[in-house]
Amino acid sequence: MKFNRVTMVAAGLIFTLLPLTYLRGQMKGSDADKDAINKVLSSYNDAFNHHDPHAFTMLFADNGAFTNSGGDTNHGRQEILDHFVPRFTEGAALMSAQRTFSVKTIDFLKPDVALAYVDAEMSGMKGNDGATLPARKMGYDVTLFKQGSQWLIGNLHEYDARVGPPPGAARVGGPPAPAPAK
Numbered sequence: 001m002k003f004n005r006v007t008m009v010a011a012g013l014i015f016t017l018l019p020l021t022y023l024r025g026q027m028k029g030s031d032a033d034k035d036a037i038n039k040v041l042s043s044y045n046d047a048f049n050h051h052d053p054h055a056f057t058m059l060f061a062d063n064g065a066f067t068n069s070g071g072d073t074n075h076g077r078q079e080i081l082d083h084f085v086p087r088f089t090e091g092a093a094l095m096s097a098q099r100t101f102s103v104k105t106i107d108f109l110k111p112d113v114a115l116a117y118v119d120a121e122m123s124g125m126k127g128n129d130g131a132t133l134p135a136r137k138m139g140y141d142v143t144l145f146k147q148g149s150q151w152l153i154g155n156l157h158e159y160d161a162r163v164g165p166p167p168g169a170a171r172v173g174g175p176p177a178p179a180p181a182k
Helices: 005-026 031-049 053-057 076-088
Strands: 060-067 073-075 098-110 113-123 136-147 150-160
Touching (some): 031 053, 031 098, 031 136, 031 150, 060 076, 073 076
Parallel strands (some): 060 150
Antiparallel strands (some): 060 073, 098 113, 113 136
């Protein structure tokens, strides 16, 4: 049987793209994993709204990282806890803060690695003078890892939605980054 060049190219594309299509289908993640990830993110937000940094710190992997909207990064549970405890004390900036959280997408890079994109709005934050600041629209890029049967936050990047994600924040899949404010 004689193959012409078009047939060879078509066969090559099929044999190249078919496995990639199959793998992409495998990276959708199970409903159970999506539910578990949503539960981790909901628990993170609930603990924040209850001003309990101990509870949400335990949702991070031991070597997890938190990057705030100012670009400061804390590594490991203890550093993250040390960052938040003073911010939730009486009279501190976050003591009265409340946040709404809306998970936009969950993308699976591997069966045990996922990226979640979250929109949020925070109100009740206090300024240095003790006055309540206007509500802030925020975004979160969250990398989660499955360890055993538990999903944990590996990296959480927080950013002001008017400015966009901090430098180095992952943007694989998910919604496009917001345009910088002018």
